[in-house]
Amino acid sequence: MSTSTPSSAASDGTLPIEAPLCVDSDAALHWEWRCDVLVVGYGAAGAASAIAAREAGASTLIVERFDGGGATARSGGIVYAGGGTAQQRRAGYADTPAAMFRYLQMECGSHGGNGAVSDATLQRFCDDSRGLIEWLESIGVRFDSDPAFEKTQPKTSYPKDGIYLYYSGNEAVKEYAAVAEPAPRGHRVRGSFLSGRTLFEALRARVEALGVRVLRQSGVRRLVVDRQGVVLGAELWQLPPDSKAAARHRRLMRRAELLHNVAPGYADRLRAQALALENAAAVKVYARAQRGVVLSTGGFIFNRPMVAAHAPKYAMTMRLGATGCDGSGIRLGQSAGGAAARLDKVSAWRFINPPSVWPQGIAVDAHGQRFCNEQVYGAKLGVTMCEHHDGRAWLLLDARLRRQAIREALFGGLWAFQSIPALFLMLFAPRARSVEALAAKIGLPAGALRQSVEQYNDGARRKQDALGKQAGYLAELARPPYYALDISAASKTFPCPAITLGGLRVNEASGAVLDAQGRDIAGLYAAGRTAVGIASNYYVSGLSLADCLWSGRRAGQAAAAITPLQAAA
Structure with a gap:
């Protein structure tokens, strides 16, 4: 364990990422933490990854720069799902995976081979959709439907309390309805007001029940690799638990998240102060992942230089999400040779x-x-x-x-x-x-x-x-x-929120991060908005959360299935 070397803080608190630490072998470092699967980032994708890995028998550790929840906890808690869920059937809709696939193929721009994922992957996502809702229900997430109430409601950006199944996209628009019978697929987690926090709390409870350890206020600034490029683990900058620095850091970040929508400039200054605290007070520790590291830190809408470089047409929009959506996971993957794609894709609401x-x-x-x-x-x-x-x-x-x-x-x-x-x-x-x-x-x-x-x-x-x-x-x-x-994108009176959709290219069967030649990077996975996924072309409400959960489970299961000997090879 060593004290970190202070460095200048970014003006908006964006986490700096360094080139990987290359070592000759596992024995070259003192590892404070050892696990089979290391999950970086604790939102929906990270929680789903950790749960899946632990349920598959792998010892699992989550590393989170803040307190957890990320953009998920600040969201409306909409999970895009269909194919005949219990909620759809109860409301009188006869949806099928085939109809869901046809709709999403059109919605996500998949015709002509231009989709963010292959048709085969999109079909698997649709086939798994009903099971995803059932899995969420099995860990305590509650959904509902009331056909008498919901069918009388007008189209909306977010439904009133009491409405938990609704048309969350373009399902009923003429050209979309022509390819698939309209069915509501916006499954809102049952709760009051924005339901994202309710969803995350159920995921958090499952993580705790499985005994998965969470290291909070611990930012990953670089990966550790061996001479062959295999990812062995990560270097963490951790604020000492229960320290004055940790307490002040938590206060600064809670205030920044609370004030972001009304005073974004002030919130950025608070984030910069929090990063300066990390630079001054954090200690460097190393976590060894025997089977794999899963990157699940969100997108990059909070990283102004990345947005300016890859999606300048959206620079004037309101950043939606949480501070952790600064591209740190994408940049970590790129530092290890990972290829990124569709970074120009943004959803502006x-x-x-x-x-x-x-x-x-x-x-x-x-x-x-x-x-x-x-x-x-x-x-x-x-x-x-x-x-x-x-x-x-x-x-x-x-x-x-x-x-x-x-x-x-x-x-x-x-x-x-x-x-x-x-x-x-x-x-x-x-x-x-x-x-x-x-x-x-x-x-x-x-x-x-x-x-x-x-x-x-x-x-x-x-x-x-x-x-x-x-x-x-x-x-x-x-x-x-x-x-x-x-209604312009730059309007301060009527903000236009935006999230980024692109990320690291991954093997669609496992979530393993791919290099520029399309080869798996051993020991490295990505999920959610850190990765290219179902929602990486176009977005409708709930599709990102559904993709985070689905791709997170995929990455966690794949990483857990690797034996330490395979990882070393």
Whole structure:
């Protein structure tokens, strides 16, 4: 054990990653910890990996830089699942793995061999889906469904308490429904408000019940490899448990996570202070993994340089997740020769429902042109806006739609995070008696905006929309004044949250990290958003959590199946 050498702290607390420590053999280091499987990162993917490895008989150790939970604990707790789950059947939906596969093949852009994963892997994911929900239920996660209540609810970004099965993506949108019978696959963990914490607590309880040790406030800054490149373990920078430094570090990070959405700059300064504490007070210890190391630290949306380098079109969005989503797992994998892919893929969530009448308006870009079916899932709208329209867009409503939307925001029982931004946006939106005057106020070409409104109104009257919006979402914009709601990605009033989707390339049968030549890196695995997976092309609510759990179990089981002799070879 040795005291760490202080180094400068990143201005936003991003964990520095070093080149691997290369040793001649296992005997070259003093290992404070020994285990079969070492899991780096303790969110859904890490917990699932550890549980799977331990249930397979492998001694398992989790290393977590903070207190655990990661982005999972801050999420809505939606698990995308189908194929005929008990919740679907109880609600009267006859879903099948084949229908789920066809939908996800279209949703994830898998046609023509362009998917993030192979069709065979996507099919396995769909075939395993019902079993994943049953496994979660077996460890205490509760799901539910109420057909009488849920079938009357409008499309929403996040359902009210009491609704635990809903359409969480584009399942009911015309072109998607044409390839697969619509079925709700958003399985929300039963709980109050955002259910991600409830999901993680069930996973944590299972980890504890299995006797898996968790080293908290311990950041992995580099891997340990032998001369052949086999990953032997990791170097941890650990704050001494129960020390004043550890207590202050915990206070700083809890405050940073609490304030991130309202004061991100201040939260970053708190993160930088926490990293400075780690640099000054942490001690270096080494953990030996006899069978494998699983990297499961999340994506990289909190790493501004990585986002700027790989996904600059999303630099203006609001970072969604937790501080650990700084790409440390991806960078650790790359340091050992791992290849990354799809780092340009980001999910930007521009939800315009609720209020439920907003999708009856039209979204236009900086040229005054309508660019997307407003009925679609928020990430499809957000990604289209960022990728092809410079992240700039306005939602046009007339007086009638605005009045209905204000009423719903005030009295419709929406969550505060849905109603307050919507009200603020509508109350202070530019307005005008004519479309041309509104265009002048927001700096759009008047002729183009007028043409967009007229074409939409013509389609609304004929119940035949040029962009495929279903009849129930069509409403003629004919009652002035007209309002322009700024829904641009850079909006501070109406933030556009984003998560990264790309990661390390992995062997789809095992989760082993691949090098540039497509070969397994011995002793190294990745799961969740640290790895390329089911959700690495496009995202709908719950798909990332489902992928984290599914890929985490895959990596944990594969690592546990390796014998120490195989790992050494």
